[in-house]
Amino acid sequence: MEQKQFQAESKKLMDMMIHSIYTHKEIFLRELISNASDAIDKLYFKSLTDDSVGMNKSDFKITLAVDKDARTLTITDNGIGMTKAEMEEHLGTIANSGSLQFKKENNLAEDNQIIGQFGVGFYSAFMVSKRVTVKSLAFGEKQAYVWQSEGVEGYTMDTCEKDTVGTEITLELLDDVAADAEGNGGENYSEFLDQYRIQSLVKRYSDYIRFPICMDMTKSRKKEDSDEYEEYVENVTLNSMVPLWHKNKNEISEEEYNSFYKDKCGDYTDPLCHMHVRNEGTITYDALLYIPSHTPFNYYSKDYEKGLQLYANGVLIMDRCEDLLPDYFSFVKGLVDSEDLSLNISREMLQHDAQLRQIARSIERTIKNELQRMMKNDREKYEKFYQAFGLQLKYGIYQDYGMHKDLLQDLLLFPSSKDGKLVSLKEYVDRMPEGQDKIYYAAGESIARIESLPQTEQVKDKGYEILYFTENVDEFAIRMMQGYQEKQFQSVLDSNLDLESEEEKKELEEKQESSKDMLEAVKKALEGKVGNVKLSGRLKSHPVCLSSEGELSMEMAKTLNAMPG
Numbered sequence: 001m002e003q004k005q006f007q008a009e010s011k012k013l014m015d016m017m018i019h020s021i022y023t024h025k026e027i028f029l030r031e032l033i034s035n036a037s038d039a040i041d042k043l044y045f046k047s048l049t050d051d052s053v054g055m056n057k058s059d060f061k062i063t064l065a066v067d068k069d070a071r072t073l074t075i076t077d078n079g080i081g082m083t084k085a086e087m088e089e090h091l092g093t094i095a096n097s098g099s100l101q102f103k104k105e106n107n108l109a110e111d112n113q114i115i116g117q118f119g120v121g122f123y124s125a126f127m128v129s130k131r132v133t134v135k136s137l138a139f140g141e142k143q144a145y146v147w148q149s150e151g152v153e154g155y156t157m158d159t160c161e162k163d164t165v166g167t168e169i170t171l172e173l174l175d176d177v178a179a180d181a182e183g184n185g186g187e188n189y190s191e192f193l194d195q196y197r198i199q200s201l202v203k204r205y206s207d208y209i210r211f212p213i214c215m216d217m218t219k220s221r222k223k224e225d226s227d228e229y230e231e232y233v234e235n236v237t238l239n240s241m242v243p244l245w246h247k248n249k250n251e252i253s254e255e256e257y258n259s260f261y262k263d264k265c266g267d268y269t270d271p272l273c274h275m276h277v278r279n280e281g282t283i284t285y286d287a288l289l290y291i292p293s294h295t296p297f298n299y300y301s302k303d304y305e306k307g308l309q310l311y312a313n314g315v316l317i318m319d320r321c322e323d324l325l326p327d328y329f330s331f332v333k334g335l336v337d338s339e340d341l342s343l344n345i346s347r348e349m350l351q352h353d354a355q356l357r358q359i360a361r362s363i364e365r366t367i368k369n370e371l372q373r374m375m376k377n378d379r380e381k382y383e384k385f386y387q388a389f390g391l392q393l394k395y396g397i398y399q400d401y402g403m404h405k406d407l408l409q410d411l412l413l414f415p416s417s418k419d420g421k422l423v424s425l426k427e428y429v430d431r432m433p434e435g436q437d438k439i440y441y442a443a444g445e446s447i448a449r450i451e452s453l454p455q456t457e458q459v460k461d462k463g464y465e466i467l468y469f470t471e472n473v474d475e476f477a478i479r480m481m482q483g484y485q486e487k488q489f490q491s492v493l494d495s496n497l498d499l500e501s502e503e504e505k506k507e508l509e510e511k512q513e514s515s516k517d518m519l520e521a522v523k524k525a526l527e528g529k530v531g532n533v534k535l536s537g538r539l540k541s542h543p544v545c546l547s548s549e550g551e552l553s554m555e556m557a558k559t560l561n562a563m564p565g
């Protein structure tokens with residue numbers, strides 16, 4: 001028998017997780033059932049192309065069993081199983097390298113939400129168990145292995161007897177804790193030995209699992225010709241097996257949508273919204289899409305992987321199909337199920353698949369429409385979305401030389417000089433006063449910095465609103481747009497704002513002429529630091545200002561200079 005320690009990192013995370021993130025410890029069951037279902041999906045998919053599997057769809061199932069005397073709950077599946085190495089890798093380490101890296105850079109103890117984003121599903125078993133035993137025989141292997149752990153300290157591995165392919169997980173439940181005199185602090189784990197409790201948990205969290213979840217239930221009935229009752233055992237299928245996305249929208253509760261999301265997408269917070277669509281045009285598909293309510297910890301890094309699950313007629317054929325989502329909507333999670341896709345389609349073929357491209361285009365429209373609707377009908381929610389993912393939309397405009405600007409420009413929001421609220425370009429243009437023909441903006445590192453810029457005064461005095469660009473990508477993105485509704489964007493930091501009347505201009509020219517010597521002297525004193533020194537008619541409460549001429553603004557030049565390489 002081999003005895004191993006969990007990695008130090010895993011230990012710490014596991015400890016925090018067990019004690020803090022799950023407010024509902026009951027969801028361990030959903031996690032384990034979902035893993036069992038994933039494992040069956042994998043073997044079922046294999047069985048479609050590999051005769052040696054020797055299984056039909058109807059052979060697959062998940063079995064739950066309780067043993068009150070031993071205080072155990074066992075979850076068994078006949079899925080693909082795990083090899084010894086897979087058990088070590090998947091059950092012996094808690095987080096992937098990306099999240100570990102993240103953990104080092106951030107103080108995780110302070111932020112439980114983030115822990116929730118790791119793949120810690122299996123470990124939730126320790127919230128209710130004093131000991132967890134996993135026996136597994138992987139498809140294609142002869143030797144089965146048993147993994148056993150009592151939590152943080154470590155685990156043991158050994159060979160074991162198991163004739164059938166699949167995994168059996170036995171939980172030895174923790175002892176109940178009595179409440180104190182005031183009734184606080186009690187914990188009940190025996191509830192997970194109650195068949196009706198288990199039944200209702202499966203209904204609640206795992207009803208849509210597409211393979212039967214079966215349990216022997218003890219029931220009682222009246223004996224024939226007698227008033228006496230007798231007990232009998234019936235094997236009951238606990239779930240309806242209808243995939244959520246095939247149900248009617250009005251039959252699905254918000255809680256079901258949310259719980260499905262949390263299960264499938266590995267998030268522990270409810271999503272911001274869901275989109276459930278059935279498309280029956282030239283191509284038929286169902287899609288269930290979600291927008292998370294917060295930015296995934298690695299979202300703006302190269303570690304983030306976008307994509308949707310892809311099903312062909314109810315069979316999972318790809319866990320993360322990237323081609324279904326454009327980069328600017330890469331935050332969307334969920335799945336697509338289409339009857340029109342062929343099952344044995346390969347990864348390479350998918351990339352060139354016309355039907356897939358069609359689905360992707362249609363999904364893109366769905367997302368765009370949903371966001372626009374949200375912006376219109378629930379501004380608060382939209383701003384929450386924008387806070388999390390707005391940056392990505394701006395990158396989307398900037399990428400591909402503004403090719404997607406028409407799709408994305410109406411989803412943008414900016415702070416402005418008006419009232420501290422975020423404003424869309426359309427709102428800006430709609431409330432432009434008579435005589436204003438440009439969209440004014442000022443770029444800087446913060447709103448406070450921008451507001452203190454001398455150049456904003458003259459524009460505001462004119463009664464014109466100024467958009468505040470506080471993110472590096474802002475100015476690059478709007479340059480790609482080359483205007484909005486035939487209005488040009490105009491930086492208030494440009495030297496030629498052309499806001500003066502003819503008279504004012506003339507006066508300034510004369511002054512410029514008469515102050516020539518002085519200006520030359522200043523220019524000389526600042527040589528190498530500025531390109532030119534001019535009189536300005538734009539200053540009110542500030543003595544001087546810097547402004548730019550030509551293609552690059554000062555802020556853009558700063559960004560480019562700061563870029564590596």
Ligand code: ADP
Binds near residue numbers: 035036079090
């Ligand atoms: P996730 O499901 O998000 O990958 P989990 O912690 O729930 O994270 O599971 C970790 C891994 O352990 C799974 O990805 C899978 O490879 C493996 N695993 C867990 N349970 C099973 C099972 N019943 N059969 C086969 N593999 C399993």
Ligand code: MG
Binds near residue numbers: 034
């Ligand atoms: Mg899981």
